[in-house]
Amino acid sequence: MGFVNVVDREGEHRAFEAVEGWRLMEILRDYRVGIEGVCGGACDCASCHVVIDEAWASKLFPPRDDELDKLDELPLIEPTSRLSCQIIWSDALDGLTLTLPPEI
Ligand code: FES
Numbered sequence: 001m002g003f004v005n006v007v008d009r010e011g012e013h014r015a016f017e018a019v020e021g022w023r024l025m026e027i028l029r030d031y032r033v034g035i036e037g038v039c040g041g042a043c044d045c046a047s048c049h050v051v052i053d054e055a056w057a058s059k060l061f062p063p064r065d066d067e068l069d070k071l072d073e074l075p076l077i078e079p080t081s082r083l084s085c086q087i088i089w090s091d092a093l094d095g096l097t098l099t100l101p102p103e104i
Contacts, residue, residue: 002094006033009100018089024050025085034100041085046070048084049077053097060087075104 003015004027016031018024025048028035039045043066052060057080063071067086071077081101
């Protein structure tokens with residue numbers, strides 16, 4: 001369990017309970033915060049793009065090459081951009097904060 005803090009596209013801060021073992025994309029998608037997860041987590045659509053708070057970015061496993069390649073296809077990314085389908089939730093992530101990027 002634990003909570004993920006989301007800054008949505010209107011700048012509103014909200015906290016959502018997260019489930020251990022779920023992909024972060026699945027958690028965000030199910031709370032309908034604006035993450036689609038079109039490819040179901042296959043690292044093939046980038047519709048799960050989020051920007052991780054700097055304080056948390058280094059605590060995550062680094063992105064694999066296929067995630068970096070997919071992020072490179074987006075018109076706007078930040079240094080801490082990630083595909084949320086590639087992040088598996090664990091208790092250690094309790095309090096993680098992310099921002100939803102503008103819709104493209
Ligand atoms: S859900 Fe498609 S890349 Fe993450």
